[in-house]
Amino acid sequence: MVSEIRNNKHCQCPVEATLEVIGGKWKPIILWQLRTEKLRFSGLQQSMQGISPKMLTKQLRELEEDGLILREVYPEIPPKVEYSLTEFGMTVLPVLEALCKWGVKYLGRECVLDKQ
Amino acid sequence: MVSEIRNNKHCQCPVEATLEVIGGKWKPIILWQLRTEKLRFSGLQQSMQGISPKMLTKQLRELEEDGLILREVYPEIPPKVEYSLTEFGMTVLPVLEALCKWGVKYLGRECVLDKQ
DNA sequence: CAGGATCCGGACCGATACTG
């Protein structure tokens, strides 16, 4: 199923595959929020300024399909759903940190250029 | 200029900024191709199965704006243009390798799942 | 050779309203 999606998008290349998984607009933030704690849907929504429920749902489902996060539903009224990183999901954190580190360098460099 | 683009896309976050820079569909491949050698437009086009000239141009211009690659025009007829990595562009290679490494893990895991 | 111009479908993504 997941591989079908991948194949549709011609993702033989590991780099592209990774970008498909974590490259979604909100996915890095979601993963980062879940790094230290389980969060509920509303918790995530609040911690991410202004994301629409539709988008949040979509990104969460994709991350779940890709095995990075776990979705736990508690059969209660009102409903309660908790999201957390899987073990595999945690393996992506160093990648995010690498991206972040380079991003800092890039943004800093950009400012220098702007001042010239 | 670059920062305006960035700001339009709300890129305060270093991770997102990085993804904007290298997240383009063909950009990782371009950067990877230029890792070891200068290449001409046609050379790049051949090494990347089926990219249209429009897209290649666009991605190259963006990478140039972001300071990752250098565009050298030789005033000849017929025209000759060579693309190469800048020093700054080389600093992104380890990031690509991190993405690649995790991608291999992800794709391998995916195959395992598919066989079950 | 290295692209620019144009057209177009579809994906991405936001806003809003509604529901079990």
Next chain:
DNA sequence: CAGTATCGGTCCGGATCCTG
């Protein structure tokens, strides 16, 4: 509370044709 449904705008990216 945790979503779904619907609408609509923007942009990505491919195909095709054209040019200095």
